[in-house]
Amino acid sequence: MMKLHRVLAWSAATVVLLVVFAAYLRPDMALTLANQLWACFQ
C-alpha cells in the first residue's frame, strides 16, 4: 500500500513538472521569454 502511494506521488510530481516544462515551450511563452532575455542585451 505504501509502495503504491509512493508510486502515485512520484508519478503526480513527474506529471506536474512536465506540464510546467511544456508551458515554457508554448510559442507565446517562448516568444515573451526570448524577448525579455534578448532585450536586456540590446
Place this chain on the structure above:
Amino acid sequence: MSAAAASSARLSMTQVLLCGAAIVTLSMGIRHGFGLWLQPITMDRGWSRETFAFAIAVQNLAWGLAGPFAGALADRYGAFKVLIVGSLLYALGLVLMAVSTSGLAFTGSAGLLLGMAQSGTTYAVVYGVIGRNVAPEKRSWAMGVAAAAGSFGQFLMVPVENWLIGGFGWQSALFILGCLALAMIPLAIGLKEPAQAAATGAHHQSIGGALREAFGYRSFQLLMAGYFVCGFQVVFIGVHMPSYLKDQGLTPNVATTALALIGLFNVIGTYAAGSLGARYPKRYILSTIYLLRSVAIVAFLAAPLTPMSVYVFSAVMGVLWLSTVPPTNAVIAQIFGVQYLSMLGGFVFLSHQVGSFLGVWLGGKLYDSTGSYDVVWWIAVALGVFAALVNLPVRERAIERPALAPAAA
C-alpha cells in the same frame, strides 16, 4: 523535559513540510519572474532599464543583509511571527511596486521592502522550524524537500506570471501576486511552534556567544566560503548566459529552452541532494557538487557550441543549481544545533549574496574590459575547484561545548 514530552511538543513532520514547502514555493517563486516586468514597467513609466535593474540589485542585497536579522528574530521570537511580518511586507512591496511612479519609490518597494520580505519568508526561517521539529536523521531530507519546493516555485511562477501579465496587465498582475503573498499567512500558522519546542533545542547560549562560536569555528568559515562560490557561479550563469549565447550566434529559443531545463532539473537536484545528505557525509556531497560544476563548465567551453551542448549543460547545471542549499544548512544544524539555525543560515546566505553580486558585476565588468566572458568562465571554474577543496575538511560533528550539553538535537 523528557524525550517523550519533547517529542509531543514538536509539530508533525508532515505539517511542517507541507506548510514550509508551500511558503517557500510562494516566496521563492513570486520574485523569480520579476524580469518579466522589466519591459512593461520601464515602457509605461518611461524609466531606463538601469532604474529597474538597480531596484532588483538592491532587493538582492537587502535580502542578504536582512537575512541574519530575520533569522535571529525567528530564533528568538519564533518563525511564525517573522513569517507573518515577512508575508505582509511581501504583499505591501508588490502593491507599492505596482503604484510607484518614481525610481526612488520603486527602489524602496521592489528593492528594499521585497528584499526584507524575502529574508523573512525563505529558506533560513523555514529551515529553523524544520531543524527544531524534524528528527536529525531526517533533517537533510526534509530540507531537500523544502529546497525542492523553492526550486519548483521558481520553475512554476515564470509561466504563471507571464500569463497574469498577458491576461490582466502588469499592474493588476502585481496586485494578484500581492494577494498570493498573503496566502503565506495561513500557511505560517502551520509553522507556529509550541513554546516547549524551542526549549528542546536550547542550550542557553546568547546570540553574541553563538556568533563568536560560529565565526571562530573553521568549518563555518569554510561553509561560508563555499556558499560564496555557489552564489557567484549560479548568478553569473543565470544572468550572463543568454548574452553569451547571443554572442555565439545561437537563437533566442535556445536560451529559453535552456532556462526551462535549468528550472526542471533544479527541482530534481535539490531534492536529490537533500536525500543523499541523509545517507552520506554532506561535505562530500557539497564538494562533489562544486567539482561537478567546474567540470561541466570546462566541458561546455571545450565542446563545440550547439543547441544540444547548451541543453546538456543546462540540465547538468540545473541538477547542481540550488542543490548546495540542503546539505549546507543541514551541516550547520549538525554542528551548532538548532537554537540559532535561522540566524546562522542567514549569515551563510549573506555570503551567498555577496558572491551573487560579484558574479553579476564581474561578469559585466570583465566583459566590457576584455570583450568576452572567457575570463569570468575560468574564474567560475577555479572557484568551483576552490569550493570543492574547502568543503572537504568541514567537520560535521557537533561542536564541543564543555560547559553545555551536546549541540546535536
